Structure formats: structure tokens, C-alpha cells
Amino acid sequence: MSKLIQRLAEARKQGNVGLLAEAIPYARWMQIAPENGTGELLTRMRYHEELIGNTFLPAIHGGTLGAMLEMTAIFHLLWETDTPTVPKIVNITVDYLRSARPRDVIAAAKVTKQGRRMVNVFAEAWQDDRSRPVASASAHFLVQSEDEPSAL
């Protein structure tokens, strides 16, 4: 069993979804972590200078928004669905809707279609105003596979 799945059991016992991020070096480095303080599972990317992609606007790098939407979808699948394995990303399409300012980015995900082997997830990221998203993404994940192991 993967460490992340063990960590998930621990997080459920403590009711602290934030533990999931601690098991992933990249999530720690990016300061991306899930939180469930409001009752809804959200993922937050804490602003720090290394996220900047355009120093003149200034704006957060588009690649980091894609990365955090991908993590949002994974945390959602781990926490909100009964996945016995770590979901394996197949592909993701990110739409960039507005430039993201040097502030925290928050995102939420939902499962659009749950199949036996494949799941489609939609995720949306915003900053101050949820009705003005900065980026959205849809992604496919294999949730049961004999293929090579997941990147997570």
C-alpha cells in the first residue's frame, strides 16, 4: 500500500485533510495543500514570490495554476471518493480565464463522470471572488490499473 493511502487513513482518523500534502514533496515545495475548514474540500496554493511568471503585471505563472488544479483534482478524488489506489493522471486541459494576481489561489473540484476504471474531474481556481475564476481544468484519471505506478 502506498504511503499516500496510509496517510489518507491517518488524515481521515484525525479529520485533517491537510496531512495529505505533507506526504508529497512537490506539494510542500509549492505550498499547495487541501483544507476542509468550511465543510467543503478546497485546495489552497499559498502565494510566494517563486510562483510569479510575469514580473511586470505581476501575475502568477500559468504552469503553477495547471499544477495546482491537478493537485486539487487528486486531493478531491482521494478525500471524496472511495479510491483504493492513488489516482493516475492521464491528461488535463487547462483554460486560462484571467491573469492571477500575487495572492493565494483557491480551488475546488467535482467528479463529472465516475467510471469503473476512468474518472473525469472538473476543477476551478479563483482568488478573491469565486464568481471570477482565474483558471479551470478538466482531467482524466485512471483509478484502477495494472499499468505503471502513479506519479504520486
Added chain:
Amino acid sequence: MAKPPLASPDERLALFQKLFSDAIPHNKALGIKVVAVAKGLASMQLDWREELVGNPETGVLAGGPITAMLDGCCGMAVATMLTKPEPFATLDLRIDYAKPAEPGKPVIAEAECYRMTRSVAFTRAFAHQGDPKNPIAAAAGTFMLGTKGKVTRPVMAKEFLK
């Protein structure tokens, strides 16, 4: 007689390294290196590092750093095509993860801007670990040209004048 190129290949690479990695905080944090550039083409390299790992048991890189490099590499390919100074922004980016990156080995991105219209630039890219025929990821990105904001770079297409 044709005019000589404005810069030697090494000077050109140094210029693109400065503009597309050193001057972009996130690319710099990832340690992205610009390894090749030509009109409509861009190539970058990302070295393996513990902090960028998604699965600590296998040491496989997370998808995020590869996404960020492919976005940056497609953007650089667009910049090489600009004939007038104008800002641009990523409109959408699709990534297909063909297989996990092998731990410890650098990842190379190669992007091509294959079509420019007045408003939109179309790009595609692959990421591989030494064999371009055996990619770990494929990308397709579109970019909106003439977005608001300041022009922060010189007209890159001039670098490739013959």
C-alpha cells in the same frame, strides 16, 4: 548579399535563457535551462530534484513541474515568431501524460509554434528524457496575442533574420 544574423547561436541562447528563465521567477525556481532556440522552435531542460517529486517512494517527478515547463516552452516558441512587440498569454494548455518520468534523469521539452494568426498562436510540444520518439508527455497550447500589459521583451523574430 544577405545580412548576417543579429547574434551568434551562443549569444542568442544566452539571451533566451535570460528572458525566459532567469527573468521569470517560477522558471528560475524550477531551474529551467534554455537548451535550443530557432524561429518557431524552443527547447528547455528540467533537472530532477527531490523537491519536485510527486511520489517519494518511487522518486517520480510530479506532473506540475512538467506542466510548467511545457507551458513556458510553448510560450517561448511563440515569442520567436513575433514580428512586432506585443504581449501574449496562454489561452489553454492540454497535457497528455504518456508515462511517468524516470527518476534522477533530466526532462527535455521541445515545442513548436506551427501557426500564427493575428489573434492566436498555436503550439505543440513533447517532453522526453533523451529519446524524442519515446515521450513522457505531449502538450498542445494556444496563446492569445495582443493581450493587455506591457511589452517586456524585444521583437524576438529579429534574432533569426538571415
